[in-house]
Amino acid sequence: MLDVQEIHGYYGKSHVLQGVSLAVGEGELVTLLGRNGAGKSTTLKAIAGIVQPKGPKGGGRVVFRGKHVAGMPPHRIAAEGLCFVPEHRGIFKLLTVEENLKLAARRDSPWQLDDVYRIFPRLRERRSNGGAQLSGGEQQMLAIGRALMNHPRLLMLDEPVEGLAPVIVEEIVAQLKVIKAAGVPILLVEQNLQVCTQLADRHVIIEQGRVVYTGSNDAFRADEAVKDRYLGVGLAA
Ligand SMILES: Nc1ncnc2c1ncn2[C@@H]1O[C@H](COP(=O)(O)OP(=O)(O)OP(=O)(O)O)[C@@H](O)[C@H]1O
Numbered sequence: 001m002l003d004v005q006e007i008h009g010y011y012g013k014s015h016v017l018q019g020v021s022l023a024v025g026e027g028e029l030v031t032l033l034g035r036n037g038a039g040k041s042t043t044l045k046a047i048a049g050i051v052q053p054k055g056p057k058g059g060g061r062v063v064f065r066g067k068h069v070a071g072m073p074p075h076r077i078a079a080e081g082l083c084f085v086p087e088h089r090g091i092f093k094l095l096t097v098e099e100n101l102k103l104a105a106r107r108d109s110p111w112q113l114d115d116v117y118r119i120f121p122r123l124r125e126r127r128s129n130g131g132a133q134l135s136g137g138e139q140q141m142l143a144i145g146r147a148l149m150n151h152p153r154l155l156m157l158d159e160p161v162e163g164l165a166p167v168i169v170e171e172i173v174a175q176l177k178v179i180k181a182a183g184v185p186i187l188l189v190e191q192n193l194q195v196c197t198q199l200a201d202r203h204v205i206i207e208q209g210r211v212v213y214t215g216s217n218d219a220f221r222a223d224e225a226v227k228d229r230y231l232g233v234g235l236a237a
């Protein structure tokens with residue numbers, strides 16, 4: 001489905017991604033973990049084409065549904081169905097919830113307005129509210145709802161529950177389970193290990209722009225040493 005091979009990425013001269021390889025299979029949910037500054041967001045941006053992969057061997061390969069997408073502009077990559085929901089959510093604050101959703105609509109998407117409202121009942125309640133009037137959790141739901149309207153073949157989410165109250169976190173986790181159960185593969189960057197282990201099939205840990213661990217959810221849950229070593233005590237679930 002998504003196969004990322006040895007991607008390199010830079011901010012100026014700083015070599016932030018030093019050959020990251022990972023894969024997400026059909027229907028799979030993979031979390032990308034690592035300490036602050038490890039390169040998680042940059043990895044998603046490089047896959048989405050927002051940071052151009054460059055360096056050895058052209059900066060690496062990103063193959064999505066059989067197509068080489070590394071080097072394409074972000075809008076072309078998005079049009080392939082590789083859908084990135086960035087950390088700061090990118091919703092239009094001056095538009096209403098429903099206008100935000102309709103702007104992202106694609107006729108061929110299996111998720112139309114009512115389907116999104118079914119997954120996110122709060123968005124239906126808030127359909128006429130402006131984007132700026134939404135809580136952080138509602139903004140996140142709207143960002144994910146917009147991605148669904150746009151016919152994602154894979155979703156990449158950067159810290160979707162960061163800073164949200166525990167009840168809202170639970171709500172979003174349940175919603176992500178519904179989306180996963182519908183068959184949408186997800187690459188999730190998340191620091192909350194309880195969230196990660198509830199959702200993921202597999203985990204990938206990066207450190208200083210390199211993959212240092214990959215394991216199944218069961219293996220990861222059982223492995224306290226790996227959590228301590230790569231994620232630090234503050235994060236242990
Ligand atoms: N726009 C930028 N310009 C220069 N350096 C950047 C930029 N964005 C990130 N960096 C640096 O690149 C490295 C990787 O950052 P990145 O945001 O990918 O980390 P992260 O794993 O997502 O961290 P966090 O957990 O804090 O979100 C860090 O050292 C960061 O300081």
Ligand SMILES: [Mg+2]
Pocket residue numbers: 040041042
């Ligand atoms: Mg980040």
